[in-house]
Amino acid sequence: MRYCHYCHKTTTGDPLFCHFCGFTYDAKLCPGRHINPRWATVCSQCGSRELSTPAPRVPWWLKPLLLAGSLLPGVLVALLLVMVAIGLLQAVLTNQAVQAQLMATVLILAVLWWLFLLLPHFIQNMFRSLWRKPKKDRHQH
Ligand SMILES: [Zn+2]
Ligand SMILES: [Zn+2]
Structure with missing residues (x-):
């Protein structure tokens, strides 16, 4: 189970994306599901620029x-x-x-x-x- 700091909901299992807002957890994923650090702009494995949006690391409040x-x-x-x-x-x-x-x-x-x-x-x-x-x-x- 993971907690999304963006929409404040939990997704069961071992998810890569939040069920509710579609953001990723502390990582950026390309369409090929390669895991990249949150500061990456291009996937280091396949060169894709279509990286997912990671949820904020710490809630704003x-x-x-x-x-x-x-x-x-x-x-x-x-x-x-x-x-x-x-x-x-x-x-x-x-x-x-x-x-x-x-x-x-x-x-x-x-x-x-x-x-x-x-x-x-x-x-x-x-x-x-x-x-x-x-x-x-x-x-x-
Ligand atoms: Zn979410
Ligand atoms: Zn990739």
């Missing part, structure tokens, strides 16, 4: 969610950083003893921030693997 999901952690860490920076400033001004401790916290947060900058790619990949139908379709590659 998921894109803003993905964007928000990838931005949110960064925003949260930025807020935390600002809070710690303010705390550090106050501590330095009032109490020299906690200065070193807060410096360490800031360093850890800086590393976290750097990690979150790397996150968007990871989140996208995670969502993709979620949306690609698990289980039954596994054997076909």
Whole structure:
């Protein structure tokens, strides 16, 4: 069974085309049923230009969610950083003893921030693997 991201319907079995809109899944097929990548304009096996239209990889409504999901952690860490920076400033001004401790916290947060900058790619990949139908379709590659 495969889920079509274009018309949001499932087709049973191991289909090449969606039952409802006729789009293909993550691949372009020529009239000879050769499988080509979604960016192909000509079939690499027979040279045909009559390639099928693949359904979108990710549903359109998921894109803003993905964007928000990838931005949110960064925003949260930025807020935390600002809070710690303010705390550090106050501590330095009032109490020299906690200065070193807060410096360490800031360093850890800086590393976290750097990690979150790397996150968007990871989140996208995670969502993709979620949306690609698990289980039954596994054997076909
Ligand atoms: Zn469809
Ligand atoms: Zn072909």
